[in-house]
Amino acid sequence: MPLYFLDFVVLAGIFAILALSLNLEFGFAGLANFGKVAFFLTGAYTYALLSQIGIPFYLCLIIGALIAAVFGLLVALPTLRLRLDYLAIVVLTFGEILRMIVKAENIGGFRGMVDVSPIFPWMGSPLIYRLENIGLIGLCLLICFVVAQLMANSPYGRVMRAVREDEMAAEALGKDRAKYKAQIFMIGSAMAGLAGGLYAQYIQFISPGMFLPMVTFTVWIMVLLGGPANNWGVLLGAGLIELFDRGANMAKDYLTLPIDPSNLQYILFGALIILVLLYRPQGLLKERGVKTKALEAARYARNAIKNKGT
Amino acid sequence: MDVNWAQVLFNSGVTGSIYLLGAVGLSLTYGLSGFPNFAHAEFVTLGAFIGYAVADQLGLGLPAALIVAFLGVGIVGFLCYRGIFQPLAKRGATIIHLMVASIALGFILRHSIGAIWTGCPYYFAASWHSYHIGPVVVTGLQLWLIFTAIALAVIMHIVLTRTKIGKAIRATSSNPELALASGINIERVIWLTWFIGAGLAAVAGVFRAADTVVLTMTGWDIILPMFAVAILGGIGNYYGAIAAAFIIGLAENIGVAILIALGFPSEYRMAVAFLILIVTLIVKPQGLAMLFRRA
Numbered sequence: 001m002p003l004y005f006l007d008f009v010v011l012a013g014i015f016a017i018l019a020l021s022l023n024l025e026f027g028f029a030g031l032a033n034f035g036k037v038a039f040f041l042t043g044a045y046t047y048a049l050l051s052q053i054g055i056p057f058y059l060c061l062i063i064g065a066l067i068a069a070v071f072g073l074l075v076a077l078p079t080l081r082l083r084l085d086y087l088a089i090v091v092l093t094f095g096e097i098l099r100m101i102v103k104a105e106n107i108g109g110f111r112g113m114v115d116v117s118p119i120f121p122w123m124g125s126p127l128i129y130r131l132e133n134i135g136l137i138g139l140c141l142l143i144c145f146v147v148a149q150l151m152a153n154s155p156y157g158r159v160m161r162a163v164r165e166d167e168m169a170a171e172a173l174g175k176d177r178a179k180y181k182a183q184i185f186m187i188g189s190a191m192a193g194l195a196g197g198l199y200a201q202y203i204q205f206i207s208p209g210m211f212l213p214m215v216t217f218t219v220w221i222m223v224l225l226g227g228p229a230n231n232w233g234v235l236l237g238a239g240l241i242e243l244f245d246r247g248a249n250m251a252k253d254y255l256t257l258p259i260d261p262s263n264l265q266y267i268l269f270g271a272l273i274i275l276v277l278l279y280r281p282q283g284l285l286k287e288r289g290v291k292t293k294a295l296e297a298a299r300y301a302r303n304a305i306k307n308k309g310t
Numbered sequence: 311m312d313v314n315w316a317q318v319l320f321n322s323g324v325t326g327s328i329y330l331l332g333a334v335g336l337s338l339t340y341g342l343s344g345f346p347n348f349a350h351a352e353f354v355t356l357g358a359f360i361g362y363a364v365a366d367q368l369g370l371g372l373p374a375a376l377i378v379a380f381l382g383v384g385i386v387g388f389l390c391y392r393g394i395f396q397p398l399a400k401r402g403a404t405i406i407h408l409m410v411a412s413i414a415l416g417f418i419l420r421h422s423i424g425a426i427w428t429g430c431p432y433y434f435a436a437s438w439h440s441y442h443i444g445p446v447v448v449t450g451l452q453l454w455l456i457f458t459a460i461a462l463a464v465i466m467h468i469v470l471t472r473t474k475i476g477k478a479i480r481a482t483s484s485n486p487e488l489a490l491a492s493g494i495n496i497e498r499v500i501w502l503t504w505f506i507g508a509g510l511a512a513v514a515g516v517f518r519a520a521d522t523v524v525l526t527m528t529g530w531d532i533i534l535p536m537f538a539v540a541i542l543g544g545i546g547n548y549y550g551a552i553a554a555a556f557i558i559g560l561a562e563n564i565g566v567a568i569l570i571a572l573g574f575p576s577e578y579r580m581a582v583a584f585l586i587l588i589v590t591l592i593v594k595p596q597g598l599a600m601l602f603r604r605a
Contacts, residue, residue, distance in 0.1 A: 094584070
């Protein structure tokens with residue numbers, strides 16, 4: 001049982017990185033990345049292929065993130081100056097194409113890549129293995145969280161929100177929206193690539209069947225439920241959805257349902273997202289204003305003046 | 311390189327007909343409601359399963375299957391819009407929210423289908439006679455498909471240009487505010503478009519499934535070419551979609567012939583539609599729309 005719980009913590013951490021990356025794109029900048037799984041896959045396969053030829057793990061992770069970022073840029077380029085929906089279609093179909101190529105090229109044989117080398121050598125104890133991974137993934141999550149918070153609470157964050165709210169107005173203020181969108185998409189994709197590498201080395205096995213559009217969709221539920229444009233909310237959403245996933249998996253063994261539980265789970269996920277969109281589109285935790293040092297100083301000064309007046 | 315080009319041409323007609331039926335509704339609802347409905351693929355799937363149930367499980371034959379699938383899925387399409395997208399739009403949902411909702415709806419539909427019809431894949435029992443016309447092998451089903459696609463395209467053309475409701479659809483599509491000001495009930499026009507669009511997708515699903523196999527992925531597998539058709543044809547443009555469907559059908563079949571001749575796996579056929587999609591967005595995002603008047 002503690003093993004099961006630790007396994008949950010590891011996967012929740014990986015998905016939290018994905019959710020943070022989607023939050024940068026969708027929550028702050030209003031970019032609909034419907035192909036998150038493509039960059040996750042890129043990171044996972046890059047890690048698996050590079051670690052096979054003996055490249056140290058940290059380089060594998062970094063190169064995976066960089067390649068994912070380049071893919072993100074390439075996919076986003078044709079649509080950056082077009083309406084939002086074009087980006088969604090192109091990224092979604094790119095994910096399908098990438099999975100198809102991996103499948104057709106038969107990377108690692110028809111069963112997928114087995115024996116992906118883990119970062120922490122197996123010491124014979126599943127407990128230690130999980131704890132080590134929690135440490136590493138926790139560190140990566142912390143880095144991503146700090147990056148996301150710094151991006152959000154800065155003048156850059158204000159530009160992201162401006163692009164989301166009104167592209168033309170942002171452009172009129174001299175902000176090159178295409179440049180900002182491309183940068184955000186690259187950073188988001190890099191985070192997803194990092195998550196993919198971490199996932200591949202933890203599971204030690206990858207196959208195209210693990211990178212279905214459902215992965216993207218799960219990340220979307222996490223962001224929408226937790227609270228778009230609120231990094232804390234997104235962490236909460238990732239934890240809750242992963243917990244729900246686990247609970248459903250466990251309940252499967254104890255309940256006899258008239259319909260196939262995996263079908264039921266997808267139906268419930270779909271219903272949940274529609275309900276959230278209808279009744280709580282801001283998510284569990286609402287978006288907060290930008291918090292920068294200059295703003296805080298201004299607020300402090302304003303309060304001081306007000307207090308003097310009374 | 312030994313390719314039977316006449317066969318490639320005929321296959322292009324078959325593929326193009328499926329894409330035409332599948333994508334016209336996607337393109338029209340995209341244009342009218344202003345967001346791409348990713349659940350449109352599941353209308354194709356639902357059509358395939360209803361068609362299989364009527365044609366094989368009830369034994370009523372293909373024509374009955376087509377009609378029941380058209381009406382049944384048409385109603386489902388209308389209900390989806392009325393029950394989910396319209397309330398969302400009224401609450402001020404952004405285009406991203408609508409797209410996410412359509413993906414969610416797609417999952418609900420696909421897995422409900424999987425829960426109702428357990429034990430797929432199914433195969434249509436009816437076997438079709440194949441004819442040899444010169445170097446080309448043709449099955450009766452494929453002739454039916456091409457005939458149905460052309461007939462429905464002509465009917466749609468007549469409806470759009472000659473009838474009051476068709477003119478209302480075109481008016482709403484080109485300028486909703488003006489249509490509303492001229493006393494057109496926009497809401498009803500959008501409902502009808504969702505009904506027809508989903509119904510046509512179902513017809514595509516019945517044919518695709520009868521030609522190959524009934525799967526819960528029947529629709530999702532062709533979502534990429536369907537979007538390529540909608541965008542190449544120009545979103546919301548009926549005639550553009552017809553042209554685009556056959557262009558992409560032709561490109562795919564030529565692409566596959568070349569891929570096989572070069573020794574690549576034919577799974578790469580999807581990449582053809584993807585390339586067309588990307589090139590359209592880079593070169594001419596409004597697609598072929600400028601070649602046709604808006605409809």
